[in-house]
Amino acid sequence: MTLLHVAIIIPFLFAAASPIFYKLLKRVHTGWLVLPAPMALFIYFCSQIPPVRGGETIEGAVPWIPSLGIDFTVYLDGLGLLFALLISGIGSLVVLYSIFYLSKTKEAVNVFYVYLLLFMGAMLGVVLSDNMIVLYAFWELTSISSFLLIAFWHYRERSTYGAMKSLLITVIGGLAMLAGFILLYLITGTFSLREIIGLDVNLTHESLFLPAMLLILLGAFTKSAQFPFHIWLPDAMEAPTPVSAYLHSATMVKAGIYLVARFSPIFAGDKLWFWLVSAFGIITLIYGSFRAMKQTDLKSLLAFSTISQLGLIMTLLGLGSASAFFSGGADSLFYTKATMAAIFHLINHAVFKGALFMVAGIVDHETGTRDIRKLGGLMAVMPITFSIALIGTFSMAGLPPFNGFLSKEMFFTAVLNITELNLFNMQTVGALFPIVAWVASIFTYVYSMLLLFRTFTGKAQFEKLDKKPHEAPIGMLIPPVVLASLAVIFGLFPNLLSYSLIEPAMAAIHPSLLHEGDTFLVKIELWHGWTPELFMTAGVVLLGTVLYKLRPRIKVATEPLFTFVSLNKTYDAALRVSDIGASRLTSRYMTGSIRHYLIYIFLFLIVTVSATMMFVSDIRFDFSGHAPTTVYEIMLIIGLVVSALAIPFTTSRLMAIILTGTTGYMVTMLFVIFRAPDLALTQMIVETVSVALFLLCFYHLPKLKKEKIPLKLKLPNLLIALAVGTVMTIVALSASSGRSFETIADYFVEYSYELAGGKNIVNVILVDFRGFDTLLEITVLGIASYGIYGLIKLNLKGEEGPDVFGTKHQSNLIYDQPRSNDVILKTISKIAIFIILTFSVYLFLAGHNHPGGGFIGGLMTASAIVLLAMSQGIKAAQTIIPIDFRKLTGIGLTVALLTGIGSFVFGAPFFSHSFGYFQLPLLGETELATAMLFDLGVYLTVVGITMTIILTIGRDK
């Protein structure tokens, strides 16, 4: 456990605590109480800049599933640090902003911060994990928290639609990514990213390399909203604006970017990687910017702008991977400029887009609309907001002296550089890159100006607004002001970032290009001379302004390109088709008839068991070693078979129950013959109690009708039943005709006394060797008994069914008063109860060495109490034994569990028992084992459960 682990866990702790904060401190906005978490994290990560810059990587591992090579390993290098700073830094600002955006009284802020912090922790986990499986787990957690945040206003239909869409698309991508990770594991034999990167072998010739790469890219492209998977991002704008600023612009959508950057050392150098990443990126860039131009909703515009900018960063990472085509040296360094631009723009985009989203939130909050057709002239009433928007949009459009200008220039450099790549026709096809990039920049310029001028200048039309607009509260302005200032600072002094963050991050993406202890040299100049890039920017401004002016008159720039087909319609149709198809398919076999379901189960059993036996040719009929048969045994078996066969033919309910009881007693007798005394004892008591229960419950049920099942159904029933019976007979015969495996029984026979100090091997297995199983078993029983109690006692309002028992029922089922003809029972039972109780205590105590034990003793005790209740009436029984049996169950379970936990005190694994021999007064030398204590728990639980069941039913009115 390192400080880095703690850093990841802190947001989760705060997430868990925030509802408590909300409840306890009613007057304070919960946001103030969670704000320290991201701020402390930001400070911590800032303090890590110098060591990381010095080439140190901070790491730590906590074992999780070591046998599968899955450990919670974290490490911090340049790339991880960059993202961690973004997550905690923007996170702090967003929390501050949300305090003023979400009203404590009107909104569910308690859950809001749970989701938001859940996301923060998950995102930190993604960027700091070394193990791919852990990374995947955090990755999906970001999708889930994003889902919850988009659906924050879950009563709006658009919100749930958007949430569902984002979840479906990103989770499908996530699953593909997991498959890719597993393929990588198959190739390399490790889940550790650093180990894979450190492998000094060429993986490209592996047959699984390509599928792994494609699957991982699918995960990255869906998460980072690359065309055509981008369709979820505009709908995600239904989330509260702080969430859009944080998740859907600054951090989560960049997880895909992170993934591509992180896996670059593994995949870069492959031709397809270069092409896919660059091509998807550049298509997304132009598509997003083109669509953004047509939006009238501020947040939609920003969403498409985000899509486009993510495409830009993706392109740059693709172009940067070209450096791996060369074996180091000047050629390689030439193309790493793209990577440098990618990282720089990643920071810049988070800064200016975060500010712009917050501006959109302020406008929405203060005017009640985000529609630019209704807005205008806000400059006069919101001067500060306007200034922030000006900086943000100019930076986004790539105008000097803001940070966006620099990264856009570097982007142009990168696309111009790539045309010089003399590999795979880059000089001809590659010429497209600068052209597309340039056109997309024009579109970017146009929508940036639209955003700024349509909102803040022009004719004020306040009469169309729901509220009278005014400047936002100071708390809402501080976060965007901070971001806007950063946009200016990074524009004027870009090298603040280059040494501290960009160089270490590049070192993480291109580890092979550096010698030990070297760093990349990054120097970004605001003025870099009369370069082609500068002329391109001038062209953008010129043509952009023209297009902005002419825009209303150009149809393509304002209206959808295609109306009859769209990606969203395709998505909706696919969803609808799979929805209907799935429900049709399911209702085809999920008929609601229990008979059908049972038939599936039995057919499956017949087919799989017989096919398996056939396949491994394990059908054996070897009667040579069989035990001899006596005439009594034959009689028992005949009794068993006849009573079983008679059940389907009987029409009397009572008869059917008694016949089933008879088979049970026959089985008990067989247990005696087959030398299983524990089983015989248990079966006998259970059978008696069960028959009593059956009669208690079914006394009032309707007469068993001779089932009028048509032959059409009866015949298949019979055939299936016969087939199951035959298969089971064959299984029994084959299993008893020799063994396929060595027996493990000898171990228990040999060690039961030596290791556990018990002579009753069956009991020793139950309480010692397999004690954990028994603990779970009595837990299941406890649950069943509480379930029964609930079923009987729970009477939901308005669920009164027909009173089928009528009034007669009242007097019959109540055993509260003893009945007049119980004299003989009452007299005999008084003596019998003591005998049974004494015997049950003996059975329990003797259990470790002789037949008996907690189960049998418990059942026996319970049957004594039942007898008492039946003869004396339940009320009398309760005054004699004033025990709450439901509590007794709980006590028994606790005793059993504590015995297990007790082992930890002695540093032994769960359920390690010990025993010893003691000289006790009266009893002489006695063996005491902790297993006995466990058995006491079992005993108490069984008494509690059985009594709960019987008393609950017996007392029901």
Add this chain to the structure above:
Amino acid sequence: MELYMSLAIGVLFTVGVYLLLSKSLLRILLGTSLMTHGVHLLLLTMSRLKTGAAPLLGEKAESYIDPIPQALILTSIVISFGVTSFFIVLAYKAYQKLGTDDMEQLRGDGDE
């Protein structure tokens, strides 16, 4: 002995399955009881019958019968007691509320 036991197991399973496939809830319950008996005897028969003394070391015998099936069966008996009781009460309550114990009438509609 194993042969006769195997046949008896087959009968228990056949009747059990046949009862399970019927409509009446009571018959279904009795069917599960019979199948449980079948499973227990199957487990016991699998490890061969009467191969030694009861698995109590106090018997001081040459060889003991396999204790593992017995441990499994003991667990199973108690668990099936819990399941059966729950089932009985469920059936009883269902009948009390809905006035039928016919599974075909208790089945839900297609939309549920």
